[in-house]
Amino acid sequence: MTRMxxxxxxxxRSGALGCSLxxxxxxxxxxxxxxxxxxxxxxxxxxxxxxxxDVVRPIGDPAFQSARPGLLNSSEVxxxxxxxxxxxxxxxxxxxxxxxxxxxxxHVASTPYRDKRSHFDGQDLLEAGTVDLSGGGREGWLxxxxxxxxxxxxxxxxxxxxxxxxxxxxxxxxxxxxxxxDVVLSAAGLGLLRQVMAEDPVFARAxxxxxxxxxxxxxxxxxxxxxxxxxxxxxxxxxxxxxxxGHLRIAEFAASQLRHETRIATFSLGGWDTHRNQKNxxxxxxxxxxxxxxxxxxxxxxxxxxxxxxxxxxxxxxxVRENGTGGTDHGTGGMMLVAGGAVxxxxxxxxxxxxxxxxLYDRRDLMPTSDLRGWAAWAMRASFGVVRSELERSVxxxxxxxxxxxxxx
Numbered sequence: 001m002t003r004m005x006x007x008x009x010x011x012x013r014s015g016a017l018g019c020s021l022x023x024x025x026x027x028x029x030x031x032x033x034x035x036x037x038x039x040x041x042x043x044x045x046x047x048x049x050x051x052x053x054d055v056v057r058p059i060g061d062p063a064f065q066s067a068r069p070g071l072l073n074s075s076e077v078x079x080x081x082x083x084x085x086x087x088x089x090x091x092x093x094x095x096x097x098x099x100x101x102x103x104x105x106x107h108v109a110s111t112p113y114r115d116k117r118s119h120f121d122g123q124d125l126l127e128a129g130t131v132d133l134s135g136g137g138r139e140g141w142l143x144x145x146x147x148x149x150x151x152x153x154x155x156x157x158x159x160x161x162x163x164x165x166x167x168x169x170x171x172x173x174x175x176x177x178x179x180x181x182d183v184v185l186s187a188a189g190l191g192l193l194r195q196v197m198a199e200d201p202v203f204a205r206a207x208x209x210x211x212x213x214x215x216x217x218x219x220x221x222x223x224x225x226x227x228x229x230x231x232x233x234x235x236x237x238x239x240x241x242x243x244x245x246g247h248l249r250i251a252e253f254a255a256s257q258l259r260h261e262t263r264i265a266t267f268s269l270g271g272w273d274t275h276r277n278q279k280n281x282x283x284x285x286x287x288x289x290x291x292x293x294x295x296x297x298x299x300x301x302x303x304x305x306x307x308x309x310x311x312x313x314x315x316x317x318x319x320v321r322e323n324g325t326g327g328t329d330h331g332t333g334g335m336m337l338v339a340g341g342a343v344x345x346x347x348x349x350x351x352x353x354x355x356x357x358x359x360l361y362d363r364r365d366l367m368p369t370s371d372l373r374g375w376a377a378w379a380m381r382a383s384f385g386v387v388r389s390e391l392e393r394s395v396x397x398x399x400x401x402x403x404x405x406x407x408x409x
Contacts, residue, residue, distance in 0.1 A: 039342060039383040040258045040308040042265045042296060043142060043167065043376075046289070047123060048272030050314040051328050052335025053366060054282060055091070056105045056348060060084030063355035067321045071278060071328075085348045090286035094293060097339060102305075103293075104345040106336040106375050106407070108353060110368035113316060117330035119273070122315030127167035129373055129396045141373070142266055143170030144395045145380055157264035158257055160250050168266055175262075177253060251292045255299025258308065263384075272314060276325035293339050306341030309379050309408070313337075317366050320355055333366030336375060342383065344409050349375075373399050375407055382408035 058064050059077050061084075078086030079095060085107075087095070097103035112132070113125045124133055129141030146152045147170065154173035159165045161178060168174045247269060254265040269292065271285040289312065297305050317334035333353075338345065351369040353359050361367040377391040377399060392399050 037263070037384060038307050040263050040265075040300075040304065040340075041379065041383050042254065042258070042308065042310045042340075044289075044292070044310065044312040045123070045127065045165070045167065045266070045268040046272050046285075046312055046314040047119070047268050047270040048274075048285075048314070049119065049122070049316050049318055049330055050272045050335060051274055051278065051282065051318040051331075052105075052107060052314075052333070053317065053320065054274075054278065054328075055088050055286065055337075056081070056107055056335055057086045057088065058084060058107075058352065058355065059086045061352075061355045063320075063357075067355065069322075070326055071322050082348055084352075088282070088286055090283045091290050093290045094339075097293070097297070098346055101345040102297075102339060102341055102343065104338045104343055104407075105348045106338060106370070106372075107348055107350040108333045108366060108369045109336055109350060109372040109375060110316065110333050110370075111372050114332065115362070117316060117332075119315060119330075124166060126313065126315045126372070127165065129167075129376075131398050138166060139170035140165070140167035141376070141395055142167045142264060143172050143174060145384075145386070146170075146172035146174065146264065148386060148390045148394055149384060155257075155261050157266070158254065158262055160254055160265060160267035163268075165266060165268065247288045247292050248295050251295035252299050255296050255304075258300055259304055269312075274318070274327050275323070275329060276327040278322070278327040281327070289337070293337075297339075308340040309342045309383055310339040311336060311376055311379060312339075313372060313376075319364050320360060320366060321364070331365040332361045333368040334372070336372060338375075338379075338407065342409055343379075344406055349405060349407060370405070371399065374401055375405065377401055378404060378407055 053064070053068075054071065057072070057078050065072055076089075078088055079092060081087050081098065085105075087098075094103050111122070111126050112130075113122050121133065127140045128138075129144070142157060146157050149156065152172065154175050157168060157172070157174045159168035159174055159176050250267050254267065258265060269285065269288060271288075272282075274281045293310065293312075296308075296310060300308055313336045314334050316330060316332055318328035318331040320331070321328075323329055338349075353367040353369050355366070357363055359367055373396045377396055378401065380386050380395065381388065381391060381401075386395070388401055392401055
C-alpha cells in the first residue's frame with residue numbers, strides 16, 4: 001500500500017478522534033515531489049481569473065486606456081517594463097527580480113477553455129492540462145509529470161494548502177501539507193492512539209506518518225502530558241491552532257522542502273475575482289503574490305533559487321472593457337507570471353494581438369495567441385529533461401509543443 005493510501009486509511013478510520021481533525025494538517029494537502037537532478041519547479045494556481053491586463057498593462061496600445069477610463073488614468077499607468085508594458089504598482093517589490101532577470105511574464109496565453117467562463121470548469125481544465133473534461137478523468141498534469149520522471153518518489157512533489165488540488169492528483173505518490181492549523185497532541189494521547197492501533201500495523205504506520213507530516217514545518221506536535229489519558233481529553237488536546245499569513249507559511253514550507261529532496265511544489269492563492277471595485281480589490285492579492293515570490297526566494301537560498309522555476313497561472317483572463325461597477329468580468333486570454341533563477345526574465349513573452357475591437361475574441365476578450373500548456377511544457381523540458389514525445393502524449397495529451405519560445409535559460 002502506498003504512502004498516500006495508508007495516510008488516507010488513517011484519515012478515513014479516525015472518526016473517533018473528533019471533528020477537530022477536520023482542520024488538521026493531516027487532512028489537508030500541500031504537494032511536493034522529489035526527482036533526480038537539481039532543478040526545481042513551483043506551480044502556483046491563482047484562483048479567480050486574474051486580470052492580466054491590469055497586472056501587466058499594455059499602455060502602448062492606443063485602445064487600452066479608452067477601454068478602461070475608470071480603472072486607469074495618466075497618473076496611474078504603472079511601473080515601466082518595456083516601454084509598451086507597465087507593471088501594476090502593487091508588484092513594485094518584485095522589480096529587483098525583473099532587473100536581475102529573475103522575473104518575467106507570459107501575456108495573451110490561455111488554456112483551451114472557451115466561452116462558458118466558469119471558474120470551476122476553467123480551473124479543472126487548467127489543472128487537468130487537457131483539451132476538455134469529457135473523458136471524466138480526475139488526474140492533474142503535475143502528477144503525470146511525476147509519473148514520467150525516473151526515480152520519483154512520494155517526496156518528489158508536494159501539494160500545499162487547505163483543499164485537494166486536481167493538478168497534483170493521480171497515480172503518482174505526492175506528499176501533502178496544510179499551513180492553516182497545527183495539531184497539538186499530548187504524549188498520553190499519542191500513547192493511547194498507539195494502543196488503539198497496536199493490532200493494525202497498517203493503521204499504526206499511517207498514524208505515525210500523519211504525525212510526521214504535521215511536524216514537517218518545524219512546529220512541535222507532541223507536548224508533555226497534561227490529561228488523564230481518556231479519549232475525551234485526547235480529543236480536547238487536539239484542537240487546531242489558527243495561523244495568520246497563510247500564504248507566507250505556504251511559501252516558507254515549500255522552500256524548506258525544496259532545499260532538500262523535493263523538486264516540485266504546487267499550491268494556490270485566491271482572491272482574484274474582481275467584478276467590482278477592482279482598483280482596490282486587486283491590491284491585496286497582488287501584494288500577497290509578491291510576498292509569496294520573495295519568501296520563496298529567501299527560503300530557497302541563492303543556490304536553490306538559481307535552479308528554480310516558478311509558474312503562477314490562472315484559469316482565464318478578464319474582459320478588456322471595465323464594467324459598470326468598476327471591475328471586469330470573466331474573459332479569455334490571460335497572463336502567467338514566471339520567476340526564478342532558471343527563467344529568462346526581464347521581458348514580457350508572447351505575441352501581442354492588439355485591443356481594437358476586430359482583434360478581440362468574441363469582440364470582448366483579449367485574443368489568446370498561445371497555449372498556456374506549451375509554456376509549462378517547455379519549462380518542464382528545460383528543468384527535468386522530459387522528452388518532447390512524453391510531454392505531448394502523456395503530460396499534456398494532444399499538445400503540439402511547437403518551437404522553443406525562449407522562456408528558460
